[in-house]
Amino acid sequence: MYIDNKFIKKQFEKSMKDYDKNATVQDLMASKLVIELSKISTAFDNILELGSGTGLLTKRIAKNIKFNNYYANDLVEKSKLYVQKLVPSANFICGNALKIKSPRKVDLIVSNAMFQWFENLEKAIDLIKLNMTKDSILAFSTFGPDNFKELKELTGLTLKYRSEDDLRTILTNAGFEILYMESFYEELVFKTPLELLAHMKHTGVNSLSEKTWTVKKVKDFCDNFSKKFQKTQLTYSPIILIARKIK
Numbered sequence: 622m623y624i625d626n627k628f629i630k631k632q633f634e635k636s637m638k639d640y641d642k643n644a645t646v647q648d649l650m651a652s653k654l655v656i657e658l659s660k661i662s663t664a665f666d667n668i669l670e671l672g673s674g675t676g677l678l679t680k681r682i683a684k685n686i687k688f689n690n691y692y693a694n695d696l697v698e699k700s701k702l703y704v705q706k707l708v709p710s711a712n713f714i715c716g717n718a719l720k721i722k723s724p725r726k727v728d729l730i731v732s733n734a735m736f737q738w739f740e741n742l743e744k745a746i747d748l749i750k751l752n753m754t755k756d757s758i759l760a761f762s763t764f765g766p767d768n769f770k771e772l773k774e775l776t777g778l779t780l781k782y783r784s785e786d787d788l789r790t791i792l793t794n795a796g797f798e799i800l801y802m803e804s805f806y807e808e809l810v811f812k813t814p815l816e817l818l819a820h821m822k823h824t825g826v827n828s829l830s831e832k833t834w835t836v837k838k839v840k841d842f843c844d845n846f847s848k849k850f851q852k853t854q855l856t857y858s859p860i861i862l863i864a865r866k867i868k
């Protein structure tokens with residue numbers, strides 16, 4: 622699927638006011654990521670967060686990790702307001718995570734539920750790495766190949782979700798040592814397909830199935846979903862990964 626950053630930005634910007642209430646899986650991922658990171662270290666000098674959004678991860682880092690400088694990045698400018706409420710001293714760098722340059726090299730890069738939006742993860746890791754000092758930590762969460770499998774089955778549309786094996790290979794080839802990796806499933810059940818669509822809209826991922834949702838497209842989606850599946854369920858397959866840059 623072609624990734625249009627302008628469109629992603631628009632969808633996430635629109636979803637921000639409802640995001641925290643609906644992003645229960647992303648919140649769980651942020652929690653697991655910080656619990657595992659804390660076992661490795663609870664103090665860093667410079668931290669860079671990619672795709673900070675409404676600050677679900679920022680909040681947990683601020684509570685559990687010590688740092689001197691916090692840099693946060695997102696495509697959406699409004700993310701700055703959320704981040705600076707949680708970390709008033711944070712520097713916000715707006716733009717594509719692959720095009721920004723951190724003012725100083727960092728010893729921790731964190732990111733929650735965002736790496737799946739990178740079309741070419743190999744290239745993304747190489748670019749992100751440029752902001753890291755040697756021995757620094759990359760701690761992120763993303764989604765595996767079964768993520769939103771219902772939507773893939775129904776519409777054929779999906780992101781290029783990477784398996785645990787793919788991630789291990791990509792990171793090892795890029796000069797990282799894997800310190801922790803975990804995958805799990807979360808299934809959300811909705812009363813109706815329309816409720817499922819609303820959930821996607823409020824978490825910014827409705828761009829995955831259609832660019833414009835006309836009344837007819839919504840009706841067709843709901844009818845087809847009900848015909849194909851007995852249960853209105855959406856499968857999430859998160860992956861938590863922590864790696865150290867060794868080369």
Ligand SMILES: C[S@@+](CC[C@H](N)C(=O)[O-])C[C@H]1O[C@@H](n2cnc3c(N)ncnc32)[C@H](O)[C@@H]1O
Nearest residue numbers: 633672673674677678695696717718733735738
């Ligand atoms: C699912 S949200 C996750 C937000 C937050 N990290 C959380 O834990 O809830 C993904 C975020 O990544 C941002 N994003 C997606 N692609 C990006 C890119 N290439 N560069 C910077 N931010 C990006 C979106 O704007 C959105 O805020």
